Amino acid sequence: MSAIEIAAVSKVYAGGVRAVSDVSLSIADGEFIVLVGPSGCGKSTLLRMIAGLETITSGTVAIGGRVVNEVDPAARNIAMVFQNYALYPHMSVYDNLAYGLRNRGVPKADIDARVAEAARMLEIAPFLDRKPRQLSGGQRQRVAMGRAIVRKPDAFLFDEPLSNLDAKLRVSMRGEIRQLQRRLGVTSVYVTHDQLEAMTLADRIVVLNGGRIEQVGRPLDVYHSPASTFVASFIGSPAMNLADAEVAGGAVAIGGQVVASGVGGIADGKLTVGLRAEDILPTPNGAGVPFAVRYIEELGATRLVHGSVEGRHLTMALSPDLPLADEIRITVAADRLHFFDGESGRRVGR
Numbered sequence: 606m607s608a609i610e611i612a613a614v615s616k617v618y619a620g621g622v623r624a625v626s627d628v629s630l631s632i633a634d635g636e637f638i639v640l641v642g643p644s645g646c647g648k649s650t651l652l653r654m655i656a657g658l659e660t661i662t663s664g665t666v667a668i669g670g671r672v673v674n675e676v677d678p679a680a681r682n683i684a685m686v687f688q689n690y691a692l693y694p695h696m697s698v699y700d701n702l703a704y705g706l707r708n709r710g711v712p713k714a715d716i717d718a719r720v721a722e723a724a725r726m727l728e729i730a731p732f733l734d735r736k737p738r739q740l741s742g743g744q745r746q747r748v749a750m751g752r753a754i755v756r757k758p759d760a761f762l763f764d765e766p767l768s769n770l771d772a773k774l775r776v777s778m779r780g781e782i783r784q785l786q787r788r789l790g791v792t793s794v795y796v797t798h799d800q801l802e803a804m805t806l807a808d809r810i811v812v813l814n815g816g817r818i819e820q821v822g823r824p825l826d827v828y829h830s831p832a833s834t835f836v837a838s839f840i841g842s843p844a845m846n847l848a849d850a851e852v853a854g855g856a857v858a859i860g861g862q863v864v865a866s867g868v869g870g871i872a873d874g875k876l877t878v879g880l881r882a883e884d885i886l887p888t889p890n891g892a893g894v895p896f897a898v899r900y901i902e903e904l905g906a907t908r909l910v911h912g913s914v915e916g917r918h919l920t921m922a923l924s925p926d927l928p929l930a931d932e933i934r935i936t937v938a939a940d941r942l943h944f945f946d947g948e949s950g951r952r953v954g955r
């Protein structure tokens with residue numbers, strides 16, 4: 606087990622693509638870090654630099670206090686789990702698990718014990734004699750995890766390990782990975798573009814945008830206090846509503862309609878206001894501002910109502926028990942609003 610220290614790391618690929626720019630991050634021993642962001646934001650490149658599969662253009666990566674920039678991947682004592690499992694098709698599950706240990710000259714009795722232990726933890730003991738093609742996707746993913754575990758690495762690196770699985774299996778494997786990581790206490794770095802996976806797995810989320818860190822924080826802190834419009838629209842489903850707004854004397858207006866008043870700590874002027882779907886509230890008896898309903902999505906436990914205030918698109922989440930109407934009136938809890946600079950998109954105020 607080891608801490609990982611990433612200091613001012615950049616990656617420029619041949620041809621001049623700047624994939625990672627000046628990223629610094631301290632990952633504590635035993636911590637589960639999830640790198641999340643849209644396609645092309647540089648998360649795989651950053652992970653591959655930690656693994657040693659990609660050279661580092663500038664900056665340093667240290668694992669367990671040792672700078673590893675020039676250290677071979679095999680000598681970094683990390684284990685990588687890929688989305689395509691990377692199992693040897695002609696070998697049995699047992700041999701897939703034992704392969705790396707045999708190569709390192711680990712005694713047979715030791716190998717047997719480690720494989721048995723991993724197989725028990727992952728509930729793949731009945732399949733040790735099978736070939737990978739005789740397993741389901743979820744079982745193959747477990748074997749890939751097992752191969753990482755038996756090596757007793759200083760860190761696990763996961764590159765979208767669940768993206769080949771169907772939605773239901775992804776949810777259950779997500780839970781398994783989280784519990785396993787907690788039990789083993791191995792420092793882990795996990796790459797995904799799925800914000801829900803990031804929210805549910807991470808001790809801390811690292812949101813990347815264009816090769817730079819946009820925000821680092823615990824999942825709920827990022828959710829409740831996004832540092833920018835980019836993070837606000839990326840973390841959370843449905844995405845946070847963002848609208849141009851005018852603040853004057855603590856009153857917040859969207860399209861001239863005052864949706865909240867008594868807002869403290871925000872200077873008068875034009876801003877981007879952010880509001881979560883669940884923070885837009887229907888008002889009874891003609892109070893609040895008119896919200897024109899466009900269409901509705903029934904999700905079972907909640908109902909997403911898409912509509913607009915003065916032509917500005919907003920989505921609200923309502924209880925399915927409430928009666929439906931073409932026009933509802935709404936308000937917003939003043940303390941639930943987020944404010945962002947209209948130009949830079951950075952969070953302002955609270």
Ligand SMILES: Nc1ncnc2c1ncn2[C@@H]1O[C@H](COP(=O)(O)OP(=O)(O)OP(=O)(O)O)[C@@H](O)[C@H]1O
Binds near residue numbers: 643645648649651
């Ligand atoms: N070998 C390479 N040579 C040149 N450019 C590359 C190379 N690999 C990646 N890139 C570029 O670097 C940027 C970051 O790519 P990277 O694969 O790290 O992103 P990502 O966030 O992991 O995306 P995805 O979720 O699609 O895998 C992209 O613009 C990509 O086109």
